[in-house]
Amino acid sequence: MTGTPRRWADEHAVVVDLGFGDAGKGVTVDLLCARRRFGAVVRANGGAQAAHNVVAPDGRHHTFAQFGAGTLAPDSPVPTHLSRFVVVDPFALAAEAGHLVSLGVRDPFALLTVDRRALISTPWHQAVNRVRERARGAARHGSCGMGVGETMAYALAHPEDAPTVGDCADPARLRGKLVRLAAYLAEHAGRGEDFPDVEECLPAYRAFAERVRLVDERYLPGLLAASPVVFEGAQGVLLDEWHGFPPHTTWSTTTTANPLTLMAEAGQEGGARRIGVVRTYTTRHGAGPLVTEDPVLGAALPERHNGTHPWQGGFRVGHLDLVAHRYALEATGGVDALVVTHADAPDRIRAATGAAPRWCTGYAGADGSPLRIAPAAVPDLERQERVTAALLAARPVLEAMPVEPAAAIGDALGVPVEAVFSGPTREDARTTWAREPRGWSGARRSTRVSA
Incomplete structure:
Protein backbone atom coordinates (compact mmCIF):
# COMPACT_ATOMS: atom_id res chain seq x y z
CA MET A 1 0.00 0.00 0.00
CA ARG A 117 -29.38 -6.06 -0.78
CA ALA A 118 -29.79 -6.73 2.96
CA LEU A 119 -32.21 -9.51 3.88
CA ILE A 120 -35.33 -8.68 5.87
CA SER A 121 -36.46 -10.80 8.79
CA THR A 122 -40.25 -11.16 8.93
CA PRO A 123 -42.89 -12.23 11.48
CA TRP A 124 -43.01 -15.59 9.67
CA HIS A 125 -39.31 -16.20 10.27
CA GLN A 126 -39.74 -15.21 13.91
CA ALA A 127 -42.72 -17.50 14.47
CA VAL A 128 -40.94 -20.55 13.04
CA ASN A 129 -37.78 -19.71 14.99
CA ARG A 130 -39.80 -19.91 18.20
CA VAL A 131 -41.59 -23.10 17.15
CA ARG A 132 -38.25 -24.82 16.56
CA GLU A 133 -36.73 -23.58 19.82
CA ARG A 134 -39.72 -24.69 21.89
CA ALA A 135 -39.56 -28.12 20.25
CA ARG A 136 -35.95 -28.56 21.45
CA GLY A 137 -37.09 -28.55 25.07
CA ALA A 138 -34.12 -28.93 27.43
CA ALA A 139 -31.76 -29.00 24.43
CA ARG A 140 -32.50 -25.40 23.41
CA HIS A 141 -29.79 -23.64 21.45
CA GLY A 142 -30.25 -20.33 23.25
CA SER A 143 -31.84 -18.48 20.32
CA CYS A 144 -32.93 -14.88 20.80
CA GLY A 145 -36.26 -15.78 19.16
CA MET A 146 -36.03 -12.94 16.60
CA GLY A 147 -35.92 -15.12 13.48
CA VAL A 148 -32.47 -14.09 12.26
CA GLY A 149 -31.28 -17.68 11.87
CA GLU A 150 -34.46 -18.67 10.04
CA THR A 151 -33.97 -15.70 7.70
CA MET A 152 -30.45 -16.80 6.85
CA ALA A 153 -31.43 -20.46 6.44
CA TYR A 154 -34.30 -19.64 4.09
CA ALA A 155 -32.08 -17.33 2.04
CA LEU A 156 -29.47 -20.05 1.63
CA ALA A 157 -32.10 -22.58 0.54
CA HIS A 158 -34.13 -20.17 -1.64
CA PRO A 159 -31.88 -17.25 -2.61
CA GLU A 160 -34.19 -15.97 -5.35
CA ASP A 161 -37.23 -15.92 -3.04
CA ALA A 162 -35.62 -14.43 0.06
CA PRO A 163 -37.17 -10.99 0.80
CA THR A 164 -34.73 -8.10 0.78
CA VAL A 165 -34.82 -4.46 1.81
CA GLY A 166 -35.08 -3.44 -1.86
CA ASP A 167 -38.22 -5.54 -2.25
CA CYS A 168 -39.99 -3.30 0.28
CA ALA A 169 -40.10 -0.58 -2.38
CA ASP A 170 -41.83 -2.97 -4.80
CA PRO A 171 -45.13 -4.11 -3.17
CA ALA A 172 -46.03 -6.61 -5.91
CA ARG A 173 -42.65 -8.28 -5.80
CA LEU A 174 -42.62 -8.34 -1.99
CA ARG A 175 -46.17 -9.73 -1.85
CA GLY A 176 -45.17 -12.69 -4.03
CA LYS A 177 -42.10 -13.42 -1.94
CA LEU A 178 -43.99 -13.20 1.36
CA VAL A 179 -46.80 -15.47 0.13
CA ARG A 180 -44.25 -18.10 -0.92
CA LEU A 181 -42.28 -17.67 2.30
CA ALA A 182 -45.34 -18.09 4.52
CA ALA A 183 -46.50 -21.16 2.61
CA TYR A 184 -43.07 -22.79 2.74
CA LEU A 185 -42.55 -22.18 6.46
CA ALA A 186 -46.06 -23.33 7.32
CA GLU A 187 -45.53 -26.55 5.38
CA HIS A 188 -42.09 -27.37 6.69
CA ALA A 189 -41.98 -25.97 10.22
CA GLY A 190 -45.10 -24.03 11.10
CA ARG A 191 -46.97 -26.90 12.73
CA GLY A 192 -50.20 -25.00 12.92
CA GLU A 193 -48.62 -21.67 13.84
CA ASP A 194 -51.03 -18.78 13.34
CA PHE A 195 -49.07 -16.64 10.88
CA PRO A 196 -49.99 -12.99 10.23
CA ASP A 197 -51.79 -12.02 7.04
CA VAL A 198 -49.52 -10.90 4.21
CA GLU A 199 -51.85 -8.10 3.10
CA GLU A 200 -51.96 -6.67 6.61
CA CYS A 201 -48.14 -6.48 6.76
CA LEU A 202 -47.52 -4.90 3.34
CA PRO A 203 -48.35 -1.30 4.40
CA ALA A 204 -45.70 -1.45 7.15
CA TYR A 205 -43.04 -2.55 4.67
CA ARG A 206 -44.12 0.15 2.22
CA ALA A 207 -43.89 2.77 5.00
CA PHE A 208 -40.41 1.53 5.88
CA ALA A 209 -39.25 1.91 2.25
CA GLU A 210 -40.72 5.41 2.06
CA ARG A 211 -39.28 6.61 5.36
CA VAL A 212 -35.75 5.18 5.20
CA ARG A 213 -33.18 6.00 2.54
CA LEU A 214 -32.46 2.82 0.58
CA VAL A 215 -29.08 2.77 -1.16
CA THR A 432 -5.70 7.30 25.70
CA TRP A 433 -7.99 8.65 22.95
CA ALA A 434 -7.71 12.42 22.78
CA ARG A 435 -10.78 14.52 22.14
CA GLU A 436 -10.84 16.37 18.85
CA PRO A 437 -10.56 20.16 19.15
CA ARG A 438 -13.89 21.84 19.84
CA GLY A 439 -13.28 24.31 17.05
CA TRP A 440 -13.01 21.62 14.40
CA SER A 441 -15.84 22.03 11.94
CA GLY A 442 -16.47 18.35 11.31
CA ALA A 443 -15.98 18.83 7.57
CA ARG A 444 -15.54 15.56 5.73
CA ARG A 445 -11.98 14.49 5.04
CA SER A 446 -10.77 12.22 2.29
CA THR A 447 -9.43 8.91 3.54
CA ARG A 448 -8.83 7.29 0.15
CA VAL A 449 -5.60 5.33 -0.06
CA SER A 450 -4.14 4.20 -3.37
CA ALA A 451 -2.97 0.61 -3.63
Whole structure:
Protein backbone atom coordinates (compact mmCIF):
# COMPACT_ATOMS: atom_id res chain seq x y z
CA MET A 1 0.00 0.00 0.00
CA THR A 2 1.31 3.46 -0.90
CA GLY A 3 0.27 7.00 -0.17
CA THR A 4 0.23 9.11 2.99
CA PRO A 5 0.30 6.93 6.14
CA ARG A 6 -2.89 7.03 8.16
CA ARG A 7 -3.06 8.60 11.59
CA TRP A 8 -5.42 7.17 14.24
CA ALA A 9 -7.60 10.24 13.76
CA ASP A 10 -8.04 9.33 10.08
CA GLU A 11 -8.66 5.61 10.51
CA HIS A 12 -11.90 3.71 10.51
CA ALA A 13 -12.61 1.83 13.73
CA VAL A 14 -13.83 -1.77 13.98
CA VAL A 15 -15.32 -2.74 17.34
CA VAL A 16 -15.53 -6.47 18.08
CA ASP A 17 -16.54 -8.40 21.21
CA LEU A 18 -13.91 -10.98 22.25
CA GLY A 19 -16.37 -13.04 24.26
CA PHE A 20 -19.92 -14.35 24.01
CA GLY A 21 -21.41 -10.85 23.65
CA ASP A 22 -22.48 -8.27 26.24
CA ALA A 23 -18.90 -7.08 26.81
CA GLY A 24 -19.65 -3.40 26.10
CA LYS A 25 -19.56 -2.76 22.36
CA GLY A 26 -22.32 -0.17 22.64
CA VAL A 27 -20.64 1.96 25.28
CA THR A 28 -17.35 1.67 23.37
CA VAL A 29 -18.95 3.00 20.18
CA ASP A 30 -20.67 5.74 22.20
CA LEU A 31 -17.31 6.77 23.66
CA LEU A 32 -15.60 6.75 20.26
CA CYS A 33 -18.33 8.92 18.78
CA ALA A 34 -18.05 11.34 21.69
CA ARG A 35 -14.28 11.67 21.26
CA ARG A 36 -14.02 11.83 17.46
CA ARG A 37 -16.02 12.83 14.42
CA PHE A 38 -17.27 9.88 12.37
CA GLY A 39 -19.30 9.95 9.18
CA ALA A 40 -21.43 7.03 10.35
CA VAL A 41 -21.71 3.94 12.47
CA VAL A 42 -21.81 0.97 10.07
CA ARG A 43 -23.47 -2.25 11.20
CA ALA A 44 -21.82 -5.23 9.50
CA ASN A 45 -23.50 -8.30 10.98
CA GLY A 46 -26.43 -9.47 13.06
CA GLY A 47 -29.87 -7.94 13.22
CA ALA A 48 -32.61 -7.10 15.67
CA GLN A 49 -31.32 -9.67 18.16
CA ALA A 50 -28.42 -7.37 19.05
CA ALA A 51 -28.71 -5.61 22.41
CA HIS A 52 -26.07 -2.93 23.01
CA ASN A 53 -26.85 -0.97 26.14
CA VAL A 54 -25.80 2.68 26.27
CA VAL A 55 -26.38 4.92 29.27
CA ALA A 56 -25.77 8.60 28.55
CA PRO A 57 -24.21 10.76 31.27
CA ASP A 58 -27.60 12.43 31.80
CA GLY A 59 -29.18 9.04 32.63
CA ARG A 60 -30.94 8.29 29.33
CA HIS A 61 -30.72 4.59 28.48
CA HIS A 62 -31.28 2.80 25.19
CA THR A 63 -30.68 -0.77 24.08
CA PHE A 64 -29.37 -0.46 20.53
CA ALA A 65 -30.32 -3.28 18.18
CA GLN A 66 -30.28 -1.95 14.61
CA PHE A 67 -29.50 1.74 15.08
CA GLY A 68 -25.83 2.44 15.74
CA ALA A 69 -24.69 3.20 19.28
CA GLY A 70 -23.44 6.63 18.20
CA THR A 71 -27.03 7.91 18.03
CA LEU A 72 -26.81 9.45 21.53
CA ALA A 73 -23.46 11.12 20.90
CA PRO A 74 -23.15 14.64 22.33
CA ASP A 75 -23.67 17.67 20.07
CA SER A 76 -25.26 15.66 17.25
CA PRO A 77 -26.22 12.02 16.58
CA VAL A 78 -23.95 9.96 14.35
CA PRO A 79 -25.85 8.47 11.37
CA THR A 80 -26.23 4.70 10.95
CA HIS A 81 -25.70 2.61 7.83
CA LEU A 82 -27.02 -0.96 7.71
CA SER A 83 -24.77 -2.86 5.31
CA ARG A 84 -25.73 -5.81 3.15
CA PHE A 85 -24.50 -8.16 5.90
CA VAL A 86 -27.23 -7.05 8.32
CA VAL A 87 -30.57 -8.86 8.64
CA VAL A 88 -33.07 -5.98 8.85
CA ASP A 89 -36.33 -6.21 10.79
CA PRO A 90 -38.49 -3.19 9.82
CA PHE A 91 -41.05 -3.85 12.59
CA ALA A 92 -38.38 -3.96 15.31
CA LEU A 93 -36.67 -0.95 13.72
CA ALA A 94 -39.87 1.11 14.04
CA ALA A 95 -40.18 0.19 17.72
CA GLU A 96 -36.55 1.13 18.34
CA ALA A 97 -37.01 4.45 16.55
CA GLY A 98 -40.00 5.18 18.77
CA HIS A 99 -37.92 4.75 21.91
CA LEU A 100 -35.16 6.97 20.52
CA VAL A 101 -37.76 9.69 19.88
CA SER A 102 -38.81 9.43 23.54
CA LEU A 103 -35.16 10.11 24.47
CA GLY A 104 -35.08 13.28 22.41
CA VAL A 105 -33.70 12.02 19.08
CA ARG A 106 -35.82 14.14 16.77
CA ASP A 107 -36.01 12.02 13.61
CA PRO A 108 -34.20 8.67 13.93
CA PHE A 109 -35.15 7.46 10.45
CA ALA A 110 -33.48 10.52 8.90
CA LEU A 111 -30.21 9.21 10.36
CA LEU A 112 -30.52 5.85 8.64
CA THR A 113 -29.38 4.41 5.32
CA VAL A 114 -29.94 0.76 4.41
CA ASP A 115 -28.36 -1.37 1.68
CA ARG A 116 -31.08 -2.66 -0.65
CA ARG A 117 -29.38 -6.06 -0.78
CA ALA A 118 -29.79 -6.73 2.96
CA LEU A 119 -32.21 -9.51 3.88
CA ILE A 120 -35.33 -8.68 5.87
CA SER A 121 -36.46 -10.80 8.79
CA THR A 122 -40.25 -11.16 8.93
CA PRO A 123 -42.89 -12.23 11.48
CA TRP A 124 -43.01 -15.59 9.67
CA HIS A 125 -39.31 -16.20 10.27
CA GLN A 126 -39.74 -15.21 13.91
CA ALA A 127 -42.72 -17.50 14.47
CA VAL A 128 -40.94 -20.55 13.04
CA ASN A 129 -37.78 -19.71 14.99
CA ARG A 130 -39.80 -19.91 18.20
CA VAL A 131 -41.59 -23.10 17.15
CA ARG A 132 -38.25 -24.82 16.56
CA GLU A 133 -36.73 -23.58 19.82
CA ARG A 134 -39.72 -24.69 21.89
CA ALA A 135 -39.56 -28.12 20.25
CA ARG A 136 -35.95 -28.56 21.45
CA GLY A 137 -37.09 -28.55 25.07
CA ALA A 138 -34.12 -28.93 27.43
CA ALA A 139 -31.76 -29.00 24.43
CA ARG A 140 -32.50 -25.40 23.41
CA HIS A 141 -29.79 -23.64 21.45
CA GLY A 142 -30.25 -20.33 23.25
CA SER A 143 -31.84 -18.48 20.32
CA CYS A 144 -32.93 -14.88 20.80
CA GLY A 145 -36.26 -15.78 19.16
CA MET A 146 -36.03 -12.94 16.60
CA GLY A 147 -35.92 -15.12 13.48
CA VAL A 148 -32.47 -14.09 12.26
CA GLY A 149 -31.28 -17.68 11.87
CA GLU A 150 -34.46 -18.67 10.04
CA THR A 151 -33.97 -15.70 7.70
CA MET A 152 -30.45 -16.80 6.85
CA ALA A 153 -31.43 -20.46 6.44
CA TYR A 154 -34.30 -19.64 4.09
CA ALA A 155 -32.08 -17.33 2.04
CA LEU A 156 -29.47 -20.05 1.63
CA ALA A 157 -32.10 -22.58 0.54
CA HIS A 158 -34.13 -20.17 -1.64
CA PRO A 159 -31.88 -17.25 -2.61
CA GLU A 160 -34.19 -15.97 -5.35
CA ASP A 161 -37.23 -15.92 -3.04
CA ALA A 162 -35.62 -14.43 0.06
CA PRO A 163 -37.17 -10.99 0.80
CA THR A 164 -34.73 -8.10 0.78
CA VAL A 165 -34.82 -4.46 1.81
CA GLY A 166 -35.08 -3.44 -1.86
CA ASP A 167 -38.22 -5.54 -2.25
CA CYS A 168 -39.99 -3.30 0.28
CA ALA A 169 -40.10 -0.58 -2.38
CA ASP A 170 -41.83 -2.97 -4.80
CA PRO A 171 -45.13 -4.11 -3.17
CA ALA A 172 -46.03 -6.61 -5.91
CA ARG A 173 -42.65 -8.28 -5.80
CA LEU A 174 -42.62 -8.34 -1.99
CA ARG A 175 -46.17 -9.73 -1.85
CA GLY A 176 -45.17 -12.69 -4.03
CA LYS A 177 -42.10 -13.42 -1.94
CA LEU A 178 -43.99 -13.20 1.36
CA VAL A 179 -46.80 -15.47 0.13
CA ARG A 180 -44.25 -18.10 -0.92
CA LEU A 181 -42.28 -17.67 2.30
CA ALA A 182 -45.34 -18.09 4.52
CA ALA A 183 -46.50 -21.16 2.61
CA TYR A 184 -43.07 -22.79 2.74
CA LEU A 185 -42.55 -22.18 6.46
CA ALA A 186 -46.06 -23.33 7.32
CA GLU A 187 -45.53 -26.55 5.38
CA HIS A 188 -42.09 -27.37 6.69
CA ALA A 189 -41.98 -25.97 10.22
CA GLY A 190 -45.10 -24.03 11.10
CA ARG A 191 -46.97 -26.90 12.73
CA GLY A 192 -50.20 -25.00 12.92
CA GLU A 193 -48.62 -21.67 13.84
CA ASP A 194 -51.03 -18.78 13.34
CA PHE A 195 -49.07 -16.64 10.88
CA PRO A 196 -49.99 -12.99 10.23
CA ASP A 197 -51.79 -12.02 7.04
CA VAL A 198 -49.52 -10.90 4.21
CA GLU A 199 -51.85 -8.10 3.10
CA GLU A 200 -51.96 -6.67 6.61
CA CYS A 201 -48.14 -6.48 6.76
CA LEU A 202 -47.52 -4.90 3.34
CA PRO A 203 -48.35 -1.30 4.40
CA ALA A 204 -45.70 -1.45 7.15
CA TYR A 205 -43.04 -2.55 4.67
CA ARG A 206 -44.12 0.15 2.22
CA ALA A 207 -43.89 2.77 5.00
CA PHE A 208 -40.41 1.53 5.88
CA ALA A 209 -39.25 1.91 2.25
CA GLU A 210 -40.72 5.41 2.06
CA ARG A 211 -39.28 6.61 5.36
CA VAL A 212 -35.75 5.18 5.20
CA ARG A 213 -33.18 6.00 2.54
CA LEU A 214 -32.46 2.82 0.58
CA VAL A 215 -29.08 2.77 -1.16
CA ASP A 216 -27.18 0.54 -3.60
CA GLU A 217 -23.66 -0.88 -3.65
CA ARG A 218 -22.12 2.48 -4.60
CA TYR A 219 -23.09 4.18 -1.35
CA LEU A 220 -20.76 2.60 1.21
CA PRO A 221 -17.51 3.03 -0.78
CA GLY A 222 -18.34 6.72 -1.08
CA LEU A 223 -19.08 6.95 2.63
CA LEU A 224 -15.78 5.28 3.52
CA ALA A 225 -13.88 7.62 1.21
CA ALA A 226 -15.51 10.72 2.65
CA SER A 227 -14.72 10.27 6.35
CA PRO A 228 -13.82 7.67 8.98
CA VAL A 229 -16.60 5.39 10.20
CA VAL A 230 -17.09 3.02 13.13
CA PHE A 231 -18.00 -0.58 12.31
CA GLU A 232 -20.10 -1.75 15.25
CA GLY A 233 -20.05 -5.53 15.58
CA ALA A 234 -22.91 -7.60 16.99
CA GLN A 235 -22.76 -10.62 19.32
CA GLY A 236 -19.27 -11.92 20.16
CA VAL A 237 -16.50 -13.84 18.43
CA LEU A 238 -17.20 -16.89 20.60
CA LEU A 239 -20.69 -17.05 19.05
CA ASP A 240 -19.41 -16.88 15.48
CA GLU A 241 -21.15 -19.17 12.98
CA TRP A 242 -17.84 -20.90 12.13
CA HIS A 243 -15.58 -20.31 15.14
CA GLY A 244 -18.18 -20.57 17.91
CA PHE A 245 -19.32 -23.75 19.63
CA PRO A 246 -22.33 -25.27 17.85
CA PRO A 247 -25.22 -25.58 18.18
CA HIS A 248 -25.00 -22.58 20.53
CA THR A 249 -23.92 -20.09 17.87
CA THR A 250 -25.40 -17.31 15.77
CA TRP A 251 -26.06 -17.36 12.01
CA SER A 252 -23.66 -14.48 11.61
CA THR A 253 -19.97 -13.73 11.10
CA THR A 254 -19.07 -11.98 14.35
CA THR A 255 -15.33 -11.52 13.73
CA THR A 256 -13.80 -8.52 11.96
CA ALA A 257 -14.17 -10.35 8.62
CA ASN A 258 -17.25 -8.48 7.36
CA PRO A 259 -15.92 -4.95 8.04
CA LEU A 260 -12.60 -5.87 6.46
CA THR A 261 -14.43 -7.25 3.43
CA LEU A 262 -16.45 -4.05 3.04
CA MET A 263 -13.29 -1.94 3.29
CA ALA A 264 -11.44 -4.13 0.79
CA GLU A 265 -14.31 -3.75 -1.69
CA ALA A 266 -13.94 0.00 -1.31
CA GLY A 267 -10.18 -0.12 -1.90
CA GLN A 268 -9.35 0.67 1.71
CA GLU A 269 -7.55 -2.45 2.91
CA GLY A 270 -5.61 -1.87 6.11
CA GLY A 271 -7.39 1.38 6.87
CA ALA A 272 -8.93 0.46 10.23
CA ARG A 273 -8.05 0.23 13.88
CA ARG A 274 -9.46 -3.02 15.27
CA ILE A 275 -10.69 -2.65 18.84
CA GLY A 276 -11.50 -5.70 20.98
CA VAL A 277 -13.81 -5.41 23.99
CA VAL A 278 -13.65 -7.62 27.11
CA ARG A 279 -15.06 -7.48 30.64
CA THR A 280 -12.93 -8.17 33.73
CA TYR A 281 -14.99 -11.35 33.99
CA THR A 282 -16.59 -13.58 31.37
CA THR A 283 -20.33 -13.84 30.72
CA ARG A 284 -22.71 -15.72 28.50
CA HIS A 285 -26.42 -15.26 27.80
CA GLY A 286 -28.10 -18.62 27.39
CA ALA A 287 -27.04 -22.19 26.72
CA GLY A 288 -23.60 -23.42 25.71
CA PRO A 289 -20.12 -23.81 27.16
CA LEU A 290 -18.98 -21.37 29.86
CA VAL A 291 -16.03 -23.19 31.42
CA THR A 292 -15.44 -20.66 34.21
CA GLU A 293 -19.09 -20.30 35.29
CA ASP A 294 -19.48 -19.62 39.01
CA PRO A 295 -22.94 -18.91 40.52
CA VAL A 296 -21.26 -17.07 43.40
CA LEU A 297 -20.02 -14.46 40.94
CA GLY A 298 -23.49 -14.13 39.46
CA ALA A 299 -24.85 -13.18 42.87
CA ALA A 300 -21.97 -10.75 43.48
CA LEU A 301 -22.28 -9.04 40.10
CA PRO A 302 -25.97 -8.32 39.42
CA GLU A 303 -26.81 -6.98 35.96
CA ARG A 304 -28.99 -3.92 35.56
CA HIS A 305 -29.60 -4.39 31.84
CA ASN A 306 -29.12 -8.14 31.38
CA GLY A 307 -31.28 -10.82 32.93
CA THR A 308 -33.19 -13.97 32.12
CA HIS A 309 -34.49 -13.80 28.56
CA PRO A 310 -37.62 -15.78 27.59
CA TRP A 311 -35.78 -17.34 24.64
CA GLN A 312 -32.07 -17.11 25.38
CA GLY A 313 -32.40 -18.14 29.00
CA GLY A 314 -30.42 -16.90 31.98
CA PHE A 315 -27.50 -14.49 32.08
CA ARG A 316 -24.49 -16.49 33.27
CA VAL A 317 -21.30 -15.24 34.92
CA GLY A 318 -17.84 -16.76 35.25
CA HIS A 319 -14.25 -15.88 36.10
CA LEU A 320 -12.28 -14.05 33.41
CA ASP A 321 -11.43 -16.72 30.83
CA LEU A 322 -8.06 -15.93 29.27
CA VAL A 323 -8.16 -19.19 27.30
CA ALA A 324 -11.44 -18.29 25.60
CA HIS A 325 -10.41 -14.71 24.89
CA ARG A 326 -7.09 -15.81 23.39
CA TYR A 327 -9.03 -18.20 21.19
CA ALA A 328 -11.27 -15.30 20.11
CA LEU A 329 -8.25 -13.14 19.30
CA GLU A 330 -6.82 -15.86 17.10
CA ALA A 331 -10.19 -16.51 15.44
CA THR A 332 -10.64 -12.86 14.47
CA GLY A 333 -7.05 -12.36 13.32
CA GLY A 334 -6.00 -10.16 16.22
CA VAL A 335 -6.87 -6.62 17.26
CA ASP A 336 -4.87 -3.42 17.63
CA ALA A 337 -6.26 -2.27 20.97
CA LEU A 338 -8.36 -3.40 23.92
CA VAL A 339 -11.24 -1.79 25.77
CA VAL A 340 -11.77 -3.26 29.23
CA THR A 341 -15.20 -2.76 30.80
CA HIS A 342 -16.51 -3.40 34.33
CA ALA A 343 -13.16 -2.51 35.86
CA ASP A 344 -14.93 -2.05 39.20
CA ALA A 345 -16.05 -5.70 39.28
CA PRO A 346 -12.95 -7.13 41.07
CA ASP A 347 -13.53 -4.78 44.01
CA ARG A 348 -17.21 -5.74 44.07
CA ILE A 349 -16.24 -9.41 44.11
CA ARG A 350 -13.95 -8.83 47.10
CA ALA A 351 -16.64 -6.89 48.94
CA ALA A 352 -19.37 -9.47 48.28
CA THR A 353 -17.41 -12.69 48.78
CA GLY A 354 -14.43 -11.74 50.93
CA ALA A 355 -12.21 -13.48 48.37
CA ALA A 356 -9.78 -12.19 45.76
CA PRO A 357 -10.99 -12.35 42.14
CA ARG A 358 -9.48 -15.08 39.96
CA TRP A 359 -8.91 -15.68 36.30
CA CYS A 360 -8.63 -18.80 34.18
CA THR A 361 -5.20 -19.61 32.71
CA GLY A 362 -5.94 -23.09 31.37
CA TYR A 363 -8.47 -25.90 30.98
CA ALA A 364 -8.42 -29.43 32.31
CA GLY A 365 -10.23 -31.98 30.16
CA ALA A 366 -12.62 -34.65 31.38
CA ASP A 367 -9.65 -36.97 32.10
CA GLY A 368 -7.75 -34.26 33.97
CA SER A 369 -5.19 -33.66 31.24
CA PRO A 370 -4.62 -30.15 29.80
CA LEU A 371 -7.17 -29.18 27.16
CA ARG A 372 -6.12 -26.77 24.43
CA ILE A 373 -8.37 -25.21 21.83
CA ALA A 374 -7.54 -23.37 18.61
CA PRO A 375 -9.66 -22.08 15.71
CA ALA A 376 -9.93 -24.32 12.67
CA ALA A 377 -7.89 -23.29 9.64
CA VAL A 378 -10.93 -23.95 7.43
CA PRO A 379 -14.63 -24.02 8.44
CA ASP A 380 -15.48 -27.41 9.96
CA LEU A 381 -18.70 -27.59 11.97
CA GLU A 382 -18.23 -31.25 12.90
CA ARG A 383 -14.88 -30.37 14.44
CA GLN A 384 -16.45 -27.46 16.30
CA GLU A 385 -19.14 -29.77 17.70
CA ARG A 386 -16.38 -31.94 19.15
CA VAL A 387 -14.83 -28.84 20.70
CA THR A 388 -18.21 -27.97 22.21
CA ALA A 389 -18.46 -31.41 23.83
CA ALA A 390 -14.94 -31.08 25.22
CA LEU A 391 -15.64 -27.63 26.66
CA LEU A 392 -18.87 -28.76 28.32
CA ALA A 393 -16.82 -31.36 30.23
CA ALA A 394 -13.81 -29.12 30.93
CA ARG A 395 -12.80 -27.56 34.24
CA PRO A 396 -11.00 -24.22 34.62
CA VAL A 397 -7.50 -23.80 36.00
CA LEU A 398 -7.90 -20.71 38.19
CA GLU A 399 -5.27 -18.38 39.61
CA ALA A 400 -5.43 -15.10 41.54
CA MET A 401 -6.03 -12.09 39.31
CA PRO A 402 -3.39 -9.34 39.60
CA VAL A 403 -4.26 -6.22 41.58
CA GLU A 404 -4.44 -3.98 38.48
CA PRO A 405 -6.80 -6.11 36.38
CA ALA A 406 -7.17 -3.95 33.26
CA ALA A 407 -3.43 -3.61 32.68
CA ALA A 408 -2.93 -7.28 33.55
CA ILE A 409 -5.55 -8.33 30.98
CA GLY A 410 -3.75 -6.35 28.29
CA ASP A 411 -0.43 -7.93 29.23
CA ALA A 412 -1.94 -11.43 29.34
CA LEU A 413 -3.59 -11.04 25.91
CA GLY A 414 -0.65 -9.16 24.40
CA VAL A 415 -2.72 -6.16 23.30
CA PRO A 416 -2.43 -2.54 24.51
CA VAL A 417 -5.35 -1.31 26.62
CA GLU A 418 -6.62 2.04 25.34
CA ALA A 419 -9.82 2.50 27.36
CA VAL A 420 -11.03 1.28 30.75
CA PHE A 421 -14.62 1.62 31.99
CA SER A 422 -15.34 1.60 35.71
CA GLY A 423 -19.04 2.44 35.20
CA PRO A 424 -21.80 2.40 32.57
CA THR A 425 -21.31 5.78 30.85
CA ARG A 426 -18.69 7.38 28.64
CA GLU A 427 -17.75 9.64 31.56
CA ASP A 428 -16.71 6.55 33.52
CA ALA A 429 -13.93 5.78 31.02
CA ARG A 430 -10.21 6.41 31.25
CA THR A 431 -8.73 6.45 27.77
CA THR A 432 -5.70 7.30 25.70
CA TRP A 433 -7.99 8.65 22.95
CA ALA A 434 -7.71 12.42 22.78
CA ARG A 435 -10.78 14.52 22.14
CA GLU A 436 -10.84 16.37 18.85
CA PRO A 437 -10.56 20.16 19.15
CA ARG A 438 -13.89 21.84 19.84
CA GLY A 439 -13.28 24.31 17.05
CA TRP A 440 -13.01 21.62 14.40
CA SER A 441 -15.84 22.03 11.94
CA GLY A 442 -16.47 18.35 11.31
CA ALA A 443 -15.98 18.83 7.57
CA ARG A 444 -15.54 15.56 5.73
CA ARG A 445 -11.98 14.49 5.04
CA SER A 446 -10.77 12.22 2.29
CA THR A 447 -9.43 8.91 3.54
CA ARG A 448 -8.83 7.29 0.15
CA VAL A 449 -5.60 5.33 -0.06
CA SER A 450 -4.14 4.20 -3.37
CA ALA A 451 -2.97 0.61 -3.63
